[in-house]
Every structure is written in C-alpha cells, then in structure tokens.
Amino acid sequence: MLLYSYFSSAVSSPLYSSSCHLQGQFHLNGMHKAGDLVLGGLFQIHFFSAYPDLSFTLEPQQPTCHGFDVLGFRQAMTMAFAIDEINRNSNLLPNVTLGYSLYDNCLQLGIGFRAALSLVSGQEEQFILHETCVGTPPVLGIVGDSSSTRSIAISTVLGLYRVPMVSYFATCSCLSDRQKFPSFFRTIPSDAFQVRAMIQILKRFSWTWAGLLVSDDDYGLHAARSFQSDLGSSDGGCLAYVEVLPWGDNPAELRRIVHVMKKSTARVVIVFAHESHLINLMEEVVRQNVTGLQWMASEAWTAAAVLQTPHLMPYLGGTLGIAIRRGEIPGLRDFLLQMRPDLHQNNSYGTNVVNQFWEYTFQCRFKPPRAGWVEAGGALCTGQEDLKNVETDFLDISNLRPEYNVYKAVYALAYALDDLLQCEPGRGHNYCNLRRLEPWQLVYYLEKVNFTTPFGDQVSFDENGDVLPIYDVMNWLWLPDGRTKVQVVGEVKKSTFKGEELTIDEDKIFWNFESKEPPRSVCSESCPPGTRVARKKGEPECCFDCIPCSEGEISNGTDSMECTTCPEDFWSGPQRDNCVPKKTEFLSYHEPLGICLTATSLLGTFICAAFLGIFIYHHQTPIVRANNSELSFQLLLSLKLCFLCSLLFIGRPRLWTCQLRHAAFGISFVLCVSCILVKTTVVLAVFKASKPGGEASLKWFGAVQQRGTVLVLTCIQAAICTWWIFSASPAPHKNTQYHKDKIVYECVVGSTVGFTVLLGYIGLLAVLSFLLAFLARNLPDNFNEAKLITFSMLIFCAVWVAFIPAYVNSPGKYADAVEVFAILASSFGLLVALFGPKCYIILLRPERNTKKAIMGRGIES
Numbered sequence: 001m002l003l004y005s006y007f008s009s010a011v012s013s014p015l016y017s018s019s020c021h022l023q024g025q026f027h028l029n030g031m032h033k034a035g036d037l038v039l040g041g042l043f044q045i046h047f048f049s050a051y052p053d054l055s056f057t058l059e060p061q062q063p064t065c066h067g068f069d070v071l072g073f074r075q076a077m078t079m080a081f082a083i084d085e086i087n088r089n090s091n092l093l094p095n096v097t098l099g100y101s102l103y104d105n106c107l108q109l110g111i112g113f114r115a116a117l118s119l120v121s122g123q124e125e126q127f128i129l130h131e132t133c134v135g136t137p138p139v140l141g142i143v144g145d146s147s148s149t150r151s152i153a154i155s156t157v158l159g160l161y162r163v164p165m166v167s168y169f170a171t172c173s174c175l176s177d178r179q180k181f182p183s184f185f186r187t188i189p190s191d192a193f194q195v196r197a198m199i200q201i202l203k204r205f206s207w208t209w210a211g212l213l214v215s216d217d218d219y220g221l222h223a224a225r226s227f228q229s230d231l232g233s234s235d236g237g238c239l240a241y242v243e244v245l246p247w248g249d250n251p252a253e254l255r256r257i258v259h260v261m262k263k264s265t266a267r268v269v270i271v272f273a274h275e276s277h278l279i280n281l282m283e284e285v286v287r288q289n290v291t292g293l294q295w296m297a298s299e300a301w302t303a304a305a306v307l308q309t310p311h312l313m314p315y316l317g318g319t320l321g322i323a324i325r326r327g328e329i330p331g332l333r334d335f336l337l338q339m340r341p342d343l344h345q346n347n348s349y350g351t352n353v354v355n356q357f358w359e360y361t362f363q364c365r366f367k368p369p370r371a372g373w374v375e376a377g378g379a380l381c382t383g384q385e386d387l388k389n390v391e392t393d394f395l396d397i398s399n400l401r402p403e404y405n406v407y408k409a410v411y412a413l414a415y416a417l418d419d420l421l422q423c424e425p426g427r428g429h430n431y432c433n434l435r436r437l438e439p440w441q442l443v444y445y446l447e448k449v450n451f452t453t454p455f456g457d458q459v460s461f462d463e464n465g466d467v468l469p470i471y472d473v474m475n476w477l478w479l480p481d482g483r484t485k486v487q488v489v490g491e492v493k494k495s496t497f498k499g500e501e502l503t504i505d506e507d508k509i510f511w512n513f514e515s516k517e518p519p520r521s522v523c524s525e526s527c528p529p530g531t532r533v534a535r536k537k538g539e540p541e542c543c544f545d546c547i548p549c550s551e552g553e554i555s556n557g558t559d560s561m562e563c564t565t566c567p568e569d570f571w572s573g574p575q576r577d578n579c580v581p582k583k584t585e586f587l588s589y590h591e592p593l594g595i596c597l598t599a600t601s602l603l604g605t606f607i608c609a610a611f612l613g614i615f616i617y618h619h620q621t622p623i624v625r626a627n628n629s630e631l632s633f634q635l636l637l638s639l640k641l642c643f644l645c646s647l648l649f650i651g652r653p654r655l656w657t658c659q660l661r662h663a664a665f666g667i668s669f670v671l672c673v674s675c676i677l678v679k680t681t682v683v684l685a686v687f688k689a690s691k692p693g694g695e696a697s698l699k700w701f702g703a704v705q706q707r708g709t710v711l712v713l714t715c716i717q718a719a720i721c722t723w724w725i726f727s728a729s730p731a732p733h734k735n736t737q738y739h740k741d742k743i744v745y746e747c748v749v750g751s752t753v754g755f756t757v758l759l760g761y762i763g764l765l766a767v768l769s770f771l772l773a774f775l776a777r778n779l780p781d782n783f784n785e786a787k788l789i790t791f792s793m794l795i796f797c798a799v800w801v802a803f804i805p806a807y808v809n810s811p812g813k814y815a816d817a818v819e820v821f822a823i824l825a826s827s828f829g830l831l832v833a834l835f836g837p838k839c840y841i842i843l844l845r846p847e848r849n850t851k852k853a854i855m856g857r858g859i860e861s
Helices: 002-012 070-087 109-121 148-161 191-204 218-233 251-263 275-288 332-337 349-362 402-421 439-446 592-617 622-626 629-649 655-689 695-701 703-727 752-775 785-808 813-844 851-855
Strands: 019-021 030-033 037-043 046-050 064-068 098-104 126-128 141-143 165-167 184-186 210-215 239-245 268-272 294-297 320-324 450-452 458-460 470-478 484-495 499-504 531-535 544-548 570-572 579-581 583-585 731-735 742-748
Touching: 030 070, 030 349, 037 070, 037 109, 037 402, 064 349, 070 098, 070 332, 070 349, 070 402, 098 109, 109 141, 109 148, 141 402, 141 439, 148 165, 148 184, 148 218, 165 402, 184 402, 191 218, 191 268, 191 320, 191 470, 191 484, 191 499, 210 218, 218 268, 251 275, 320 402, 320 484, 402 439, 402 450, 402 458, 592 629, 592 813, 622 629, 622 813, 629 655, 629 703, 629 813, 655 703, 655 731, 655 742, 655 752, 655 785, 655 813, 703 752, 742 813, 752 785, 785 813
Parallel strands: 037 098, 037 141, 141 165, 165 184, 210 239, 210 268, 268 294, 294 320, 583 742
Antiparallel strands: 019 126, 030 098, 046 064, 320 470, 450 458, 470 484, 484 499, 531 544, 570 579, 731 742
C-alpha cells in the first residue's frame, strides 16, 4: 500500500525521484499470462496456510499454503478461459490482447490482502516514472475476492484509488455502501436479496417461527442484521433465537447452541455460515440426536458436498437452500482438458499450481519436490496423463455456479474496457483519456455495463454496484439407495417491472418427515374463532396466548386481535364464534311454574263457580237468605274475576295484556273488597237495629243502597285505572339488566304513582273492612258473619303486606309469579274463609240449615 501511494505521488510531482524500488516481494502462488491489458484475479486455491515460527532476530518468513482446493482452481481456470475466449472474439476488444494475473488467497485475509496489493503495485523490482505519465498500470481491474471479509478489507484500500473490483462470491450487504466502497461491484446478489428470498419462502410455507444461526464473521453478522431488519418490517415473521457460531471448535459453545435448538419449538433453522463452520456443529447435532428440523441453507453451503454424507443426511435431508444461479459455459470443459503442467519452468508460479493440481488428481509427484510443499505419494508424474481417464470434480461442469459468476465478472470488465477504448475525448464526460488508461476510468464504464450472457442472463449493475439478482431454490433429496441429490425446485429473481418473484414446484420437494409434508413451525398456534390474541410481553409478535372472548363478545376469524360485541338483542354462542338471538324469558304457560299457577287459577275459578251453583241451588235455605244472598252472589262473581285476572300475568307480555292485567286486577279486588265492606256495614247496622230505637238506621242499608255503594267504590278504582292508562300506560319492555344473556319480557308499570294509588285504594278498603269486622267480631249471635270477615281480611292484608317486599326483590318473570301468587292466595283466603263454613253446613250439616237453628244462634244464624 505504501509502495502504491509513493508511486502515485511520484507520478504527479517532478520533485520526487524518477524511479522507485520494491523493498520486498510477497511469495505468492499464482498464474500469469501477458497481454496488452491485464486483469487481476483472487481465488481460493488452497484451504490452509502455515506460518513459520517467529524469531525476533531474523526477518519473518512468508507463509506457505496447503490443502489443494480443486473447485477454487476450477474458478481460476474459468477466468483464464473467459479471457482466452474474449481474445478470440473479434467483436469485443478488437486489436487488444487481454492478459491475467491470478493469485491464491489461501483462505486467509493477510495473504489475500498481500495478493491484491501485488496486483495493483506489480512485482517488478524497479519502476521508471515518466513525467508524461505514459503507460499502463499493472492491472486495470480485479476479479475477486470470494469472501466478504477479505472483499471488505481489500475494497477499503482499492476504493481510495478507484481500482474496480468485481467479486463473484462476496454477498455481504454492507458492500452495497457506495460511500465506503465506491469501486466495488459483484456478479452475485447481496445477502439483502438472499434474506428477502428466504423470507418469501418462510411466508410460502407459513413458517412464522424460525431459528437463525450465523457465523461470527462479516458474512454471518451482516446477514443476521439484514434478516432481523427485513423480517421485522414484513408481515408476521419473527425469530425463535439468534446464536453466533464460533470460529473455533469450542465444544461447550456448540453443545449450548444445539441444546437451544433441541428445546426450541421452532422447527425451521436458517443458517448463514460457510461449510467449514458447520462440520463440527453437525457432529454435535448427531451426538444429541436433534431430528425433526427443517434446515434452510444460505448460498455459502447449499451445495456443500462435505455435508452430503449418509452420516448426516438423516438430519440434513430435505434441506432447502438458496443457491447461486446455475449457468452454462460452452467450451469450458474442452479448455480444462487442454491443461498440461509445464515441466521446463519449475520456478513459475503457474507451473507450481498446475503441478499441484496434477499431483492432486493423479496421486503422483514431481521430482525434485518444490520447497515448502509436502511431497505427494505414489508414482512419478510424467505430465502426459490424460484427464479424460479420471473422475474428478474439476471436469464436472453440470453445476457451474461460482464459475458462472466469475465468467460474468470477466466479461463485465471486458465490456467496460471495450466502451472505454471506444470513447471519444471531450464527449460528455471526463473519463476518456486513451493516452493513459487508469482504473478509475473503468469504474465509470462498469456502471454502464449491460450485456446478455450466452446462457440468456442479463448482466448490469445498479447504483450500488449490485447485479440484477437471481437465485435458485435447492432441495437436498435423499434417495432410497442412500445417495444424495441436490435438485433445483424453484427460483427467486428480481425483474425491472415485476419486482421480486418466488417460483417453487412444491411437488418436487423432498420433506424429511414421516408425513412427507412441510413442517409446522410457529411459536403459538393460531387462535381459533371465539378467542383473541394476547401478546406476550417481551416476546416476538408471533408469540401470544389465546384468550376466550368475554360473554356477549365474539370473534369469527382466526388470530383475531379484538373481540366484537354482539348487538343488543343477540348474545355470544357457546363457542363465542357467532351471535345468536338472546333467549326470551317470561312467565310462560309451558313451564312448570306457569302451568301450576294456571291450574291453581282455574281451580279457584271452578270452586267459585261451584260455590255459586250451591248458593243458587240452595238460595231458599235459611243460611243463604240470612247472609245477604245478593252480596254473596256479587262477592262470588268478583272472586271469580280475581282468579281469572291472574291469567293475564301469564304468557308473553303485550300492550293490551299489560294495560288490562292491572286494571282487571284492581277493579276485581275493589269489587270484592267493596262487597265485603258493605256486608260488614250491614251486619253492624242490623245489630244496631236490634236495639231499641235503632230501626231507623236500616233504611240507609237497603238493597239499592248496597248496590250503589259497591258501584261507586268500584267506579273510583275504574277512574284511577283509566287515568293511569292514559297518563303513563303500562307497556311491555325488554329488560336486559337482570341477565346479560337473556331478554326478560316484562310489563313496566309506566307510572309508579298510578300503581301505588291502585294498591293503596285496595288496601284502604281492606283495612276499613278489617276494622269494622274486628269491631263486630264479638256480637252475641249464633252465626257471627263478622268473625269470618275479620279472619278473611286478616289473611288478605297479610298476603298483600308480604307481597310488596317479595315483588320488589323478585327479578323478571318471578315478579309476575309473586303477584299471581298473591292474587290467588288472597282470593282463596277470602273464598275459603267466607264461604267454606256455609257450604259445609249446606252440604254436610243440613240439620243446622234451618230457621230455628239459625235463630237460636243470633243474627248470623
């Protein structure tokens, strides 16, 4: 970096020396091809690196790389093929030969960073700087790196000088920040789109409760932030738990993570990590036997062959993953078959890498062994072995995914270079200077790139340097013979006009469950109709309790947030999922209480009729004639009306029954009590007339006066009832105060004053009759009518005094029942007390029903 900074300063100022020297060189594995213009590349050719022991007295030695990565090597060779194909294309970069410098990053940030600086600075021992700045930099653009972490570090430096870098595998959404990474581009979609694709899959299968595991690097941590942010802003998504996978092999941490997975109710686990992080985790999963999980893989390990083993497939079978778009590159396999080791240039970086591939493929070795490399076993390599005769992943081009992105990255740089070389100076922008090509000029044209690959995919970059995104949806199929197949079951893509689209063929998906159906992964089961959702404090939105709706409220859908109140005349059904008409309650003829009261009323009416028939049949007998037969007949008729008026209190209240029931009740009882009052008065008058000088008083108590008195007293009550009905008429009313789930049909009195006056008038007459009868109770007669009246009025008053508190405290139909009971009780009391003894004598003791017997007992006899 310092060398490059010094080089740039020296070019722009004549005060510095016209040449500069490298202070040292990095010993890197690489492959090179000369050309008019050179593109750089960073690839993972080895898995591991080893650093020699440090000594504070000697200069540190360069690290060495181990573990040949044949797929990383195939990606590097794909770039070499793309450049070779471009050089043979007369329509793209005519008269210009592209070269390449490809370096191995050994999966280490330090080595990858050194390789990137070597690309932009060059490896020449001395630079001769010209004041005219004529010349071309070592590379105009770089394809790489494969890791988000390395891409972030390298792009941070290269962005200062606007050196374009086109990554084929770095997906961290943080790299879309144009302020921090102004010259970074990529041909793989960012994690932001991958996350949105996963969220669409979650929604497709109604998975609202998912676990998220991420590696503790830039790739995993940024994916987790993006996932939580996008899921929080979408409909109905939440996370069961968020754990960070450690870089190292920490058994205790792995045990804790797997234990959380085992105890969680989430059946879906999303993993953003590289395959190297998952190996130890899956071993712990096997050890704890955590089955029944649906795994979702990020693009980093969707196609990881190291995890597709019979040992792990009982756990990972059915995995759904997001994979890089698969593409086809015609001619690539033939190009790979032409590769041969160069036995005459053992000091060439390219020769070292190709020889290692040869040793890896054919299990042979070259002599003498190269310094720093472990000698391969087996026979000696001749360099003439035929690749067609071996089965190797290197030649399997049926599933080109990272290689396809490499291919697109090289062509993107080539098309940008072609536009740059065809520009006309001074035409609309300041990026055209063909005298000296600079990397920053290429950035402008990369932003304008728009081409279509032979496979039919359009390649262009948006304002953030991201390619038009498209992913394949993969499924791990576990075949009956134990083999594993990773098949494409759908795709997620973003188009200019339709936005993001998810297409999945669910019939092709293999589900690793007994039901062969998608699992159900929710924190809380949906609340059924009749309940509402109650959020759990401090937990995600999809974790809730289902609270039954209160009485009178319903919810008729699943996951209802609120219960709705039923209309006034309706009530919630047993399941609280619909409103049903409220039950109506009134004193009915069909219920036991109504039947008993009706039967009692009819019985009283029948007895009155029987007594009346007896009195009519025996009207010539002394006992009937002696007790004022006309008043007795009126009294029996009024009692019959009292019994019958009680029927108006039974049945559904209507306007006419509400108005008639109290009027009939009041008039009937006034008629009855008036007859008793007149009869009592007559008894007293007769007794007074039996004394000397008392005959004159009888003229005021003749038959006409008796009828007139009864009529006047009754008319007063009729006037009270008429005034009550016209001023504030009783009316039927639906009362919901007694029972919320019932409608009590009742007759409201309308005017409390009218009802009080009606009862008060009856009470006044009853009390007056009682007092008069009480005064005459000890008259010296054999048959004392006053005693019977006194006893009957005592019963009458006692019943109606007890009626008032019972009526006030009885709800609904029971108030009507209490009033009917009071009517019947008082009516039976009067009937039995007044007429019972007389009928007993008439029917059972006829010998006492003679004038002699009656005269011998006084006035009543």
